[in-house]
Amino acid sequence: MQNSNPGHTASWYAASANDRRVRPALEGEVEADVCIIGAGFTGISAALELCERGYSVVVLEAERIGFGASGRNGGQIVNGYSRDLATIAGRYGTGKAAALGRMSLEGAAIIRERVSRYHIACDLMDGGFFAAFTDKQMRDMEAHKRDWEKHGHPGLEMIARHEVGTYVRTDRYAGGMIDRLGGHIHPLNLVLGEAAAVEGLGGRIFEGSRAISLEEGTTSTVRTERGAVRARYVLICGNAYLAPQFPAISRRMMPVSSQVLTTEPLTAELAETLLPANYCVEDANYILDYYRRTADNRILYGGGIGYGGRDPKDIVAVIRPNMLKTFPALARVKIDFAWSGNFALTLTRIPHMGRLGPTVYFSHGDSGHGVTTTHLLGKILGEAVAGHAERFDVWSSLPNLPFPGGMHLRVPLTVLGAWWYGLRDRLGL
Numbered sequence: 001m002q003n004s005n006p007g008h009t010a011s012w013y014a015a016s017a018n019d020r021r022v023r024p025a026l027e028g029e030v031e032a033d034v035c036i037i038g039a040g041f042t043g044i045s046a047a048l049e050l051c052e053r054g055y056s057v058v059v060l061e062a063e064r065i066g067f068g069a070s071g072r073n074g075g076q077i078v079n080g081y082s083r084d085l086a087t088i089a090g091r092y093g094t095g096k097a098a099a100l101g102r103m104s105l106e107g108a109a110i111i112r113e114r115v116s117r118y119h120i121a122c123d124l125m126d127g128g129f130f131a132a133f134t135d136k137q138m139r140d141m142e143a144h145k146r147d148w149e150k151h152g153h154p155g156l157e158m159i160a161r162h163e164v165g166t167y168v169r170t171d172r173y174a175g176g177m178i179d180r181l182g183g184h185i186h187p188l189n190l191v192l193g194e195a196a197a198v199e200g201l202g203g204r205i206f207e208g209s210r211a212i213s214l215e216e217g218t219t220s221t222v223r224t225e226r227g228a229v230r231a232r233y234v235l236i237c238g239n240a241y242l243a244p245q246f247p248a249i250s251r252r253m254m255p256v257s258s259q260v261l262t263t264e265p266l267t268a269e270l271a272e273t274l275l276p277a278n279y280c281v282e283d284a285n286y287i288l289d290y291y292r293r294t295a296d297n298r299i300l301y302g303g304g305i306g307y308g309g310r311d312p313k314d315i316v317a318v319i320r321p322n323m324l325k326t327f328p329a330l331a332r333v334k335i336d337f338a339w340s341g342n343f344a345l346t347l348t349r350i351p352h353m354g355r356l357g358p359t360v361y362f363s364h365g366d367s368g369h370g371v372t373t374t375h376l377l378g379k380i381l382g383e384a385v386a387g388h389a390e391r392f393d394v395w396s397s398l399p400n401l402p403f404p405g406g407m408h409l410r411v412p413l414t415v416l417g418a419w420w421y422g423l424r425d426r427l428g429l
Helices: 041-052 085-092 094-103 106-117 135-150 161-166 187-200 268-274 315-326 370-385 390-396 406-427
Strands: 028-037 057-060 125-132 156-160 175-184 204-206 213-215 220-223 227-236 254-263 280-283 290-293 299-307 335-345 352-357 360-364
Touching (some): 028 041, 028 220, 041 370, 057 187, 094 390, 106 175, 106 187, 125 135, 135 156, 135 175, 161 175, 187 204, 227 370, 315 335
Parallel strands (some): 028 227, 057 204, 125 280, 227 360
Antiparallel strands (some): 156 175, 213 220, 254 299, 254 335, 280 290, 352 360
């Protein structure tokens, strides 16, 4: 369908955005306490935290607010990180795992608190379901549940095969686990609502204002094509769409594309039949499918993967067959929208936070769990600027490694690894 919201990808989110205002580009020189590069979830979360603390904030966005993964993702509120807390403990020690465990539910809580405080209309619904194909995946989920509960997660419940139909009407799954603290939202409307809250608190957001250089100093200067921001602090929050001007960050992440489609609106009866509890769903495969109902009774279905940010020629041809395996009843349903977007993957699959200088901070690499993690880490960036860097220091102390083979071999080597794990899924190993 034709893109009715220029500057955004032609997605259902862009077509159903509540706020389509185009903010002006930066012209001339301005001053602020903090300059934030990137108006996605991380940058806007940090901006809102700082504005609430009384800082003057300028946000520079190369395209539109929520242009990248923040405005294109599956809209699922998934708690935790891309690696479980047991893995984190094994890598970094029980102390680091305990610290990250204490923060692991906070991202979702931040979203809910801001939706309530700022009256953000983003179709917030509670509840998530993790679907298992095999008995092995069920055992893994049970272990995951026990580990979560050690860190204080109260909302998890294992679901047997005969109970699956309460959440999704399909015969594909051996069971699964529900997370009552999970949920789903319209992500573009969420970030737009948060951006409006930033502006309501005096923050300034400039679209079409790509950062082209950074001059560090007691007061740093971020330059765009037609302007500059002089600020005491700079936060770099570009993630998978980060400009190449910051190679110390971009070398340690890889853009990865995921594809999403939405059906035409279904009858309320059919939508409720397919997903009776209106929970979002993701399966437990390495290359997973994720899906949910939308507020206007579409099925939004995502999956696929393109290392290096490469998109398939035909998104519908990639995603629709998997959707029909799950929901054969949709065989004759029209597909209204199909789009792709990139997220930032780190080698460790753990977000990468740090400093490029004494007053230049960055966060990126949420590795597929960005909706909640970006909200948490954006808040933590704001805390660090305000002089409370304890939680920032935990994250920045985690080792972040370059991809083997450098920029040229990171894609083929990662594809090889993904092939191996995908084979294990297919074999039930």
